[in-house]
Amino acid sequence: MNDFRFAPDAQRARLIDHRMRTLLGESLEHIADQIRGQISFNEEQLQNIATRLKQGEKYPPSTFAIYTELVKILLAGNFAEAEGLLAELLQEKPVTNTPQIAPLDSPLLARQAERMKQLMGSDPDTEFPITAPSQQVTETFTSRLGETMKLMESTIPELAGEINALISQIIMVVPDSESDYRFDGGSSYMMWGGLFLNALAHENEIALLEVLAHESAHMLLFGFCRDEMLVSNSDDELFPSPLRFDPRPMDGIYHATWVSARMHWAMSQLINSGQLTQPQLELATSHMQADKVNFENGYGVVKQHAKLTPTGRAVMQPARDYMDSVPN
Template structure:
């Protein structure tokens, strides 16, 4: 298995296919290690459950890549086992075993389709405002999404490789009727490999590239912070965010600042690629400038109030160095 040392994962600000693939493998090896630990913890009290946990972990170590729902079930399993609910724990490991390994290619589905309804309801249970969309809208947006991926593959191949290594399922959904603020994209640390998009807010391949660069950068940070968090500020301390109207904890400010820089990289690099029309070239540069402005706002908050971990400091130093080059 590839080593994912600090020097490797933080070696550059720009997208890296190899780094993303190693982060994905690291998430799986950490999942397997934790399941082995849980298997040892219950061995004397429930041998069957211990065997089930250990067998699943061994399958991962043997090369099985799992779907985002399995990572979610793992978090639920830890909670149920910690509370002594053995029946719930057994039900969850059964669900994990019954879930097929992830597909070699990305899967695109939508809330409103039976295959996606369960994971959609899981997200809603965590407070996400998500509503079903029609099959027709999902199909039309799927075509646009592939056009965005094609543009990225041609113009930004390393970003395409990075996203392909991390994002294996894309869930499409809308916002509930009447919501004054709607999401355009989202990711969740408990669903490694999943990206959620709202078709309403993305109408061109260029906009697809921008939102993919945005949301996949959140996922990348999740994968780079297995050993320690980005920031040490208490979650109850809230600050102004460059991307949100509401106040956010410092971890959210850090994510928004890093993501803004990566969106800037994507739009500036795409504008310089020669793959855009004159109109899209101008649109990309305007978007990049807005991203730079958001980055500066977020950075000022981090510099004033952020208490960074060693990992958070290294990643931010690389980000700052790239943004200061232009």
């Protein structure tokens, strides 16, 4: 039976992560069976990666990104390009000491940065307007991230455990200087385990902790809906979103709504920890109040327009119950 409890749970997160990696391993085995004799590839090496994935080894988000492109290319019948992608896939190695933290231009990402950047955007034909941070920005943000994780581990250990289980790589980026697009952070089911963060935003530990709660919650939802989507609305149907100025598909609004409840929970746990300074307490309270407004706005749209699947109903109800339990 699926476990859709609202509060973070590190053990559940580890099981979800293992399941996602197992599914990728099984899919690679299926691909090998289908292309055998049609495309040249090292079958022993591919089977080794598939086996290690099924054992739960933490291959990086780029492994999932290559797989995403490989499937698209195979479905298009472009076997020559697929052979090159398979060769890239066989070069992938598991990540150690997770979550690994690196700027977009890190040698760790050199071969895959452009592909991953492309997958972060909603339009595959348009370059997503993010780039690598400077060395100074990288160093400052890395230090702040370390302090934020220490704060989280001491105040909300269950959330820290969930994040450590779900996130294998944190990729630091900054917005392109020529773009007006605002980017705080993001993740994608096509790059499981990867979290992109704007290293120029989140200028204090409270804001950074909240965005970590935000983005890891998206990752958890990706894991929750591995067998069934959350909503059955078409992506062509657009509705007002609580967190965006532009209309969004219902799946995005559902995500934003549930995630707002998780952010509220995180701020509430911080406030109740007794470990915040007065300025931090005031900031966390302000964030928490905004999260409640965003949840209620989003929930109203979901309630009125969403075509919820059984999974979608089962996931949203505990979030609704939590928000109903908090004081007005």
